[in-house]
Structure formats: C-alpha cells, structure tokens
Amino acid sequence: MATEDNQPTAEDTAHVGTERRAITFDTEPGRYRHWDLAIEAPVATLTMRVDPGAGLRDDYELKLNSYDLAVDIELYDAVQRLRFERPEVRTVVVTGGLDNVFCAGANIQMLATSTHGHKVNFCKFTNETRNAIEDATAHSGQTWIAAVNGTAAGGGYELALACDEIILVDDRSSSVSLPEVPLLGVLPGTGGLTRMVDKRFVRRDLADVFATRTEGVKGSQAVEWGLVDTVVPPSRFDDVVRERALARAAGSRRPEDATGISLDRLHVEIDADSMRYEWVTVTIDRAVGAAHITVRAPHGTPITTPDELVDAGPSAWVLAAARQLDDAMLRLRFNETAIGTWVLRATGDPADVLAAETVLRDHAEHWLVNEIRHYWTRTLKRLDLSARTLVALIEPGSCFAGLLAELALAADRSFMLDGEDPDDQLPPATLRLTEANDGWFPMSNGLSRLATRCWGRDDALHAVRDRLDKDLAAVEAAECGLVTFTPDDLDWDDEVRLALEERNSFSPDALTGMEANYRFAGPETMETKIFSRLSAWQNWIFQRPNAVGPDGALRRFGTGSRPSFDRARV
Amino acid sequence: MATEDNQPTAEDTAHVGTERRAITFDTEPGRYRHWDLAIEAPVATLTMRVDPGAGLRDDYELKLNSYDLAVDIELYDAVQRLRFERPEVRTVVVTGGLDNVFCAGANIQMLATSTHGHKVNFCKFTNETRNAIEDATAHSGQTWIAAVNGTAAGGGYELALACDEIILVDDRSSSVSLPEVPLLGVLPGTGGLTRMVDKRFVRRDLADVFATRTEGVKGSQAVEWGLVDTVVPPSRFDDVVRERALARAAGSRRPEDATGISLDRLHVEIDADSMRYEWVTVTIDRAVGAAHITVRAPHGTPITTPDELVDAGPSAWVLAAARQLDDAMLRLRFNETAIGTWVLRATGDPADVLAAETVLRDHAEHWLVNEIRHYWTRTLKRLDLSARTLVALIEPGSCFAGLLAELALAADRSFMLDGEDPDDQLPPATLRLTEANDGWFPMSNGLSRLATRCWGRDDALHAVRDRLDKDLAAVEAAECGLVTFTPDDLDWDDEVRLALEERNSFSPDALTGMEANYRFAGPETMETKIFSRLSAWQNWIFQRPNAVGPDGALRRFGTGSRPSFDRARV
Numbered sequence A, B: 001m002a003t004e005d006n007q008p009t010a011e012d013t014a015h016v017g018t019e020r021r022a023i024t025f026d027t028e029p030g031r032y033r034h035w036d037l038a039i040e041a042p043v044a045t046l047t048m049r050v051d052p053g054a055g056l057r058d059d060y061e062l063k064l065n066s067y068d069l070a071v072d073i074e075l076y077d078a079v080q081r082l083r084f085e086r087p088e089v090r091t092v093v094v095t096g097g098l099d100n101v102f103c104a105g106a107n108i109q110m111l112a113t114s115t116h117g118h119k120v121n122f123c124k125f126t127n128e129t130r131n132a133i134e135d136a137t138a139h140s141g142q143t144w145i146a147a148v149n150g151t152a153a154g155g156g157y158e159l160a161l162a163c164d165e166i167i168l169v170d171d172r173s174s175s176v177s178l179p180e181v182p183l184l185g186v187l188p189g190t191g192g193l194t195r196m197v198d199k200r201f202v203r204r205d206l207a208d209v210f211a212t213r214t215e216g217v218k219g220s221q222a223v224e225w226g227l228v229d230t231v232v233p234p235s236r237f238d239d240v241v242r243e244r245a246l247a248r249a250a251g252s253r254r255p256e257d258a259t260g261i262s263l264d265r266l267h268v269e270i271d272a273d274s275m276r277y278e279w280v281t282v283t284i285d286r287a288v289g290a291a292h293i294t295v296r297a298p299h300g301t302p303i304t305t306p307d308e309l310v311d312a313g314p315s316a317w318v319l320a321a322a323r324q325l326d327d328a329m330l331r332l333r334f335n336e337t338a339i340g341t342w343v344l345r346a347t348g349d350p351a352d353v354l355a356a357e358t359v360l361r362d363h364a365e366h367w368l369v370n371e372i373r374h375y376w377t378r379t380l381k382r383l384d385l386s387a388r389t390l391v392a393l394i395e396p397g398s399c400f401a402g403l404l405a406e407l408a409l410a411a412d413r414s415f416m417l418d419g420e421d422p423d424d425q426l427p428p429a430t431l432r433l434t435e436a437n438d439g440w441f442p443m444s445n446g447l448s449r450l451a452t453r454c455w456g457r458d459d460a461l462h463a464v465r466d467r468l469d470k471d472l473a474a475v476e477a478a479e480c481g482l483v484t485f486t487p488d489d490l491d492w493d494d495e496v497r498l499a500l501e502e503r504n505s506f507s508p509d510a511l512t513g514m515e516a517n518y519r520f521a522g523p524e525t526m527e528t529k530i531f532s533r534l535s536a537w538q539n540w541i542f543q544r545p546n547a548v549g550p551d552g553a554l555r556r557f558g559t560g561s562r563p564s565f566d567r568a569r570v
Helices: A009-013 A069-085 A108-113 A116-139 A155-162 A180-184 A192-198 A204-210 A219-224 A234-250 A306-315 A317-335 A350-362 A367-384 A402-410 A449-453 A458-465 A474-479 A489-505 A508-518 A526-543 B009-013 B069-085 B108-113 B116-139 B155-161 B180-184 B192-198 B204-210 B219-224 B234-250 B306-315 B317-335 B350-362 B367-384 B402-410 B449-453 B458-465 B474-479 B489-505 B508-518 B526-543
Strands: A035-040 A043-048 A091-096 A101-103 A143-148 A151-153 A165-169 A175-177 A230-232 A269-271 A274-276 A280-285 A290-296 A341-347 A389-394 A413-416 B035-040 B043-048 B091-096 B101-103 B143-148 B151-153 B165-169 B175-177 B230-232 B269-271 B274-276 B280-285 B290-296 B341-347 B389-394 B413-416
Touching (some): A035 A069, A043 A069, A069 A116, A069 A367, A091 A101, A101 A155, A116 A143, A116 A155, A116 A317, A116 A526, A143 A234, A155 A175, A155 A192, A165 A234, A180 B508, A192 A526, A192 B508, A204 B413, A204 B449, A204 B508, A219 A230, A230 A234, A290 A317, A306 A317, A306 A350, A306 A367, A317 A350, A317 A367, A341 A402, A341 A489, A350 A367, A367 A402, A389 A402, A389 A489, A402 A449, A413 A474, A413 B204, A449 A458, A449 B204, A508 A526, A508 B192, A508 B526, A526 B508, A526 B526, B035 B069, B043 B069, B043 B234, B069 B367, B091 B101, B091 B234, B116 B143, B116 B367, B116 B526, B143 B155, B155 B175, B165 B234, B192 B204, B219 B230, B230 B234, B280 B317, B290 B317, B306 B317, B306 B350, B306 B367, B317 B350, B317 B367, B341 B402, B341 B489, B350 B367, B367 B402, B389 B402, B389 B489, B389 B508, B413 B474, B449 B458, B508 B526
Parallel strands (some): A091 A143, A101 A151, A290 A341, B043 B091, B091 B143, B143 B165, B151 B175, B389 B413
Antiparallel strands (some): A035 A043, A269 A274, B035 B043, B269 B274
C-alpha cells in the first residue's frame, strides 16, 4: 500500500512513456511545470509557459504552449486555489509566456496517438475546468480576463473564450483561430463552437467562416466579428490589460481583509482495489465492475460560524469531503475506466450531516461559505457528468440527509432498505431532504436535482417540498418518488447484486448514451449543450475513419500528405 | 432521361437486393404495402400490417411488424395526406394489424447489415416523421392516438410515444418496452429516451429501469409509471379506443364541411446529375461535391383567397414548391450522400413571391393556409437538419423575398452580388424580409431563423425589423448582418468557386458536427434534443465496436451467442 501524500506528482504524470501509470490530480503552485502564478492583489496573473518535455507521456512534445492533461491538471489546481486561498484576488489574468504564442491548443500528436477513451475523458476534464473558470467569474467575484499576447489557436482560443473578457494584441500577426475543422477534421474540443454562438453571440455565418479559416482572424476584424472584446497595440498592451484588470476588480464582491485558507495536500491511501481518504472510501469490486464510494458523516462538535470555518480551513468536513469526493471521481474516471458502476453510500449519523450544513445555510453570504457551496455544486455536476452508472444504496446506518441526500438524487436508480436489518443494531434507513436539496446545488441544466427529478410534475415537487426536514422511511420516500426500489432485508442483497450484475452485462456505450439523455430533463444551458451535444458530436467524429483512420486528418497532420476522406455525409 | 411519375414506387424501393437503386418517396394509399388507411370521419384508422417481403432490400424479412425505410416512407405519406386531403379527419388512430403485436420496431437484421450512413439517415427520417405526427396533433387539430393492441417494442413503442395518447391492451401479455440498450447495445433511435423524460415526464430512475428491462412493462404498472395513458381489457379495447377518438375529435379545430385537396403525384425528370420539378431544379456538380438547388418564383395571376387556393390545390405554387423542395431534399439525402454542399438559389421576380405569400398572411386561420404554412415550417426544418453545408447565392435576377428569403437565412453562409452584372440585363440582387421571416416558420429551437441569427443581439434584430418590406441591396443587407459576403461581379465567380472547393476539401464529418452546433443557438426544445443530442449519441454508439464490431451486440443479436464488450467507459 502506498501513501501518496509525499510523492511528487510529476513522477506520476510525466515521463511515463507508454507505460500505464495512474494519473493523479495532486499538485500545487510550487510544483507547477507549465504555469507561473504571480499575485499582486487584486490581480493574479497566470502565465502559461508549457514545458515541452513535461507532458503526461514522453512520445510527444508540448511545443508552442500546446497542452495535454498534465497542463490542464495544473490549471484546474490554480482555479481552485485562487478561489479558496486568495480572497484578495478579484481578477485573474491568463496570458502566454512564450514569444508570439498565447497557446496553440491541445497537442495534436497527443490527440493522434491517444486512445478514443483518453481523448473523450481529456476533453471532458478540460471542459469542466473551463466551466470552473466561468463559475469563478459568475459566482466568486473573481473575473477571468484573457490577455492574448500572441496567437491563440484552437484550444488556446477556447481558453480565452472561457474568460469574461478577451484582449488581443494588435501586432499584425497575432490571431485567434479555431482551425480544428479545416486542419484536423475534428471539432474544437472545449466548447468553442457553443461559446461562439451562445456566449459571445457571434453571427452563425461569421462563426462558420471563422472556424473554417485556418489562419483565423486578427486585429479590428476580430472585434467586429465579436471574437475578442478589444485589440491593443503591443506598446500599450500591458497597460491596457492592467487597466482592465483593475476596472473589473473594482466591481467585485470579494471581501475586504479576508484571509484565505490553504488547501493542504489530500491524504489518500491507495492499493490495487481501494482508495481511502479521511471521509471518502472507494473499494472496487472488479467482478461486477463496480466501485463502492462511501462518504462518511462528520463527527465531533459542528462548525456553526464562518470564523470557525475559516479556522478549520481544509479540515472542515464540508470542504474536505467535497475535495475527497472530487479527487476520487477524477481518479476513477481516468484510472478505472472499466469500472462502469459507481455505488454511492453515505454512512454515519444524519444529524451530524445536518449540523454540518447549517453554516452553509445561515451564512451563505460569507465568502468561504459561498466558495464551499459552489464547490459542492461543481463536484456534484462532475458526478452527474461522469460516464458511469450511479446507484445509491440507502441502508440502515446511512445518512442521506441534506447535502448528502444529493448523492441519492444524482443516482440513476436507488435502493432503500425497508424496515430493519435484524443482523445489526443500526437505525433504519431514512432519507431527509432539506433546503440544500431545493436549489443550493443546481445541475448543469440550471435546476436542482429534485426539480429535474420532478420535471413536468409540479404536484410531485410540491409534495416533496411539504416533507422537507422530515425523516422519510422507505415507504414514504417511495411514495414521494424519491427512491426506486425498497426491498426488505430478506431481498436486499439479492436485488442489489442482481442489479449490479445486470448493469455490468450491458454495453457500456449504450449505457453512457442513455444516461446522458436521461439525466438532464427540462431546460438546456450552455453547459448541457457543451457536454451533451457538442461533446457527443465530437465523440462521434473522434471515432470516424476520416479523423482517426490511417488516412484520416488527425493521423495525417504534420506528415506532409493530405488526408483522404470518405466524402459521404452521414 | 426517365420520367418518374408513371412508375410504381415499389419497383424503386423494394426487392432491389443489394443493388444500389435510387430511393424515392413517391407513394399513395392505393399502393401502400404496409399500412391500411380506413376513414370513418371524424376518425381515421391507420393499421400497420407490414409485408415481410416488401422491405427496401431483400436480405432481411420484416417480421412481426418490424419496419425499415420502406415502411416509414408510407407512414410519412399518410401523415401528409391526412392533413391536406382529409380535413374531416380529427383523430388518427394508429394500431397494429397482426395478432399480439403492435409493432416490433426497426428491423434488427436491417440495422445490423446497413451502412453507418444509412442507419443515421434512416433514424433522422423516422424522427422527422414522428415529429410530423406531433405537429399534426399540435397545429392541425388532427390528434394522433396509439391503440396499442399488442406488444410495442423499441421503435414500436416510440411510434406510440409520438402520439398524444397511448391506450394499451391489458391482456396479461402485451407490454411496451425499449429493449435496445439491453438487447442491442444501442439507443432507441426515434426519440424514445427524450420523450420519456421530456414529454411524458417519466421519473428518470423509472425511465432507466424501463429502458434496461427487456420484457418491458405492462398493465397497470405501465400507467403508474406514465408509460401509457390507460390500459383496457381486450373485451372493451375497441370501444374505448373509439370513445377516446371521438372525444379527442370533439375538441378539434378542424373545419366543418371543408373539402380536402388531392396531393397529386409529383412530376420529376431525373437524369444522372439533375432533377427537374416544375418549380425546383437540382443540378449536381460532382467536381466540387455540390448540388445546385434552384427554386423558381411563381408567375401568372396570384392566388389571393382561400377559395382560389382550395381550387388550385396541389398546383398552387405555395404548396407545390414546398412539396418539390421537400422531395428533392429527401432524394439528395439518401441518394447523393457524397454531395456535401447544397447551393441555394431563388430565381424570378420577388414581387411574384410576395404576391404568393399574401394569402398565407391574410388568411392564416383558414385550414388549408394553416396546413401550407406548417408544411413550409417542416420543410425548412428539414433543410436545417440536413447534414449538408448550405450556401445561398443571392444574384441579379434572384427573388430572396419573404418566404424564399428563408432559404438565405437557413444558409451556413451567403453570398450577395454587390452591384450589377454588366453581362446580363437582370435587376440587381435584393433581399427583402417580410413578416414571413419574423415568426411564421420557427426552427426546431422554437425561434425564427432571423431571431436565431440575431441571438443575443436584440439591437440587430430590431434593426432588421425596421427594414421589413424593404428591398435591401447588398451593402445594406451586409450592414444588417443578413448576408456573409458581398463580392462584386468581378470577384463573384472566383469567390464562390473557391468557397465551394474549399468546403469540399474538409472532413464531411467535422462539417456535419460543426453545422449541427452552429445552427441552433439559443433555447433548446424536445426537437433539438432529439436531433442534436440524442442523435449525436446514437451516431457515436452506432460506430462503436461494442455495437457494430464482429462481436458487437447488433451483429451478435439472434445468433445465440452473447456479444463481447470492451468494458471501458469512455
């Protein structure tokens, strides 16, 4: 058994050649290989200077600020830390650290040689990180600005698109572009097409021209088309970026005089079939292709004031449990792809969970409370967006209450044990929804999991709302439509086992497609468009011989010979 | 050159073995092989009784009321004719004509042996027809009811889902089911998953259980879960269906005492590279992979009253042009898959187009006017949903006015000639938007093409609205953001040719994905979910070895051996 908290991440993620090594998400600014983080409050400047030799594998070089997952893991870390550790930062400027290049996008050699699954997983993670940037701007008073001081191509421009403002240097050569379609025969993989027409409101015909023009658009035309917000000559670039950063900072709701908390390194004990964090445990049952994910309730004296929360910092359960769940999901996604079912449990005293969430309810306006609530929102969204079957088991001794009841509402199906289990002394299973389940944590579709579950059936929603803050036994939970099955103790083990075995017998692709369509009823948002529409098309294209076949565009890129396409439109 | 209007369709669509024959959409009730249409006003009963040997190819048998494109072509014809030919029909009952089987869904052998492209095209067409059924219910006062008198599996149940009411026989054996995921490793292909949660508001966990349960759900449980509206014992089934049909008819807005018009057979002259209808001509330029589609303006005395419109029937330009464009698009989609660009032209006097649309404006409440307006809506949606690049050419002598200006607004990009062409005597190009462009023909996203084009830029929308009913020359059209490029006559030919050549050099898959994401900015609807999200996932799954590989579920179905899956979740 290895204890991971004293090994450098670089060893896990870089220079591993084609050997399959576990991917970890553990890093911090002092260990970044690809980014510099400089803070001069109220502005943080994040400078991309990718180390070509420090990618996740050693069979490609990350030239020209192109990126792979290793680069994006650091970016994700920076986004998180800025929110929690730096309350004094109100604007984040992201810029390039190479001459003439802001960012060249995802590394093409990496894309050309990666498995289909890795490409899809990589794109999903980069999309989640871009959304986290937008989330920081929208909900954290930390506005991201792209200072595009050189060419931004493909994913490089998509990184800028995730920022709230794009400033492009007007030096007669630096352009923004989305050359994936004409050069690579694939789509921009990080939400670019959606953000063109649904965020920046670029006219669709101009967006079409733009995304088929290899050389992109520069100068005043980029402003006219709505691709960037302003262009500035090199001589004034730094000044204008600083002016804009300070102007945006002036409008921020970030607190005065607050002290950040430090996100310590997550401690996790890992062996071949388990990961053990303080509050989250994952054990893998390979026979049925299931990972059992258990979140434990806190214990001890609850934190009730923001000051106690700041003092506790990363050791506060409401933050630590989210971090551990987030980390566990990311590891499972990348390192345990054949484990198709995640079984969700919550164990402990429901009263402890409810006590822990009071500070989130009573002090929502406090900056750290706000950060923690939004972090749970993002973490639960990551659960919704995971291409895994989610099954919740609500057993005696469980604590699916408030915050943790979201795990049951996120599940594709749930089992709740009806009655007592004579073999143990645990209290009967209950489900208890609170205000936390009625809007604190919107899904990607903008609705709570509860409202999505009741979509089109307002009477069902009202019936549940009448039962907030009440312990529901299995029968009542089923009557309210909150759980799927309620076996008694005689049937429990068989029913659960059969369900897991059956799920494991189905096509994992068909399950992924089905779940992606069922989970997001009701309205669509830019996020659901990116994950459910744009990504699905990209996944399709990523499979097609025109992209990945021996004569396809991704494989032929850089070889000097043109791709050979089957011209049939499908 | 063959003239098609005197050949039986069956020769074109059935019994052609593996030989590639052009698919046509020309049929009428007297020639149906798979459906019986019986009318006892106000109720029409459409009975599915598929001829197993009359599929589109002869290497599969359409057993148990399973269907292929040949069956659905007849269904599409019936949906159309009932609206135009039968104003007295207020309810359409669709039922099965075999013992114990309503419909077994798409034929699996057909799916297993069809090309990827055919599967995708087939699903798109069947989806459009299901949407047309919903459109008839919503907009035509012709409510569709499914009388499910036997088992409805997969696409069979999806056909019922497209109806406004589902009555299931309660005979202890007949069930509804979506067994695609567990049996075939693919998704239900005709909107089933979306309609589960977004139309019938089935709880997502029950929907999940349902779509993984091979045997489906029957009896009262089907009502409890929301899968059907009512169950009825066999002894009372026919009576209840009739009662419900009459009850729904009583609420219809269909006219009293109106006489339908007869949709005559479309006359089209076809040779290897062209299709010539009365008002629509298609010529194919294989060198650049483009089909040039020209719609001609009407001439002669315009129809201005509903009575004249009824008298003219199918010869009225406003109806004939839609039918011809619809037919041409369907033929191009299925028979010319390698022609990736559709170049849209409108020729003639704009005044004639504007005169023709006055009857659509002034008499919108008339049943036939209503039908024609909704038919244009569906036809223009079919254009939006075609996996082809759409380029509009607005040249001297063109008539992109009102109704026909929708073609320019539907295009991915447009060229408008600025100035006169000294070589001809034609009037300079103008673009003229009318009320027709401001809401008559919503796209699948529920917005007009104009509003979608101006999405997020209300000032641009208002600026265009201020210019309705005005002839816009190229410069003004460009200023209003209505056209993409405005070359003069010196540059026109080169610019257009280069654009078409360039488009033809790109990956057709990447273009399809890009266009699908750009065309539908703004809100999403059940239709956009079905076409852009559900279909994209299905396309992806249809490519995956887990479905179509030698050991995949589609290929292994019926062989007695289980599929072998790569278990990795992507």
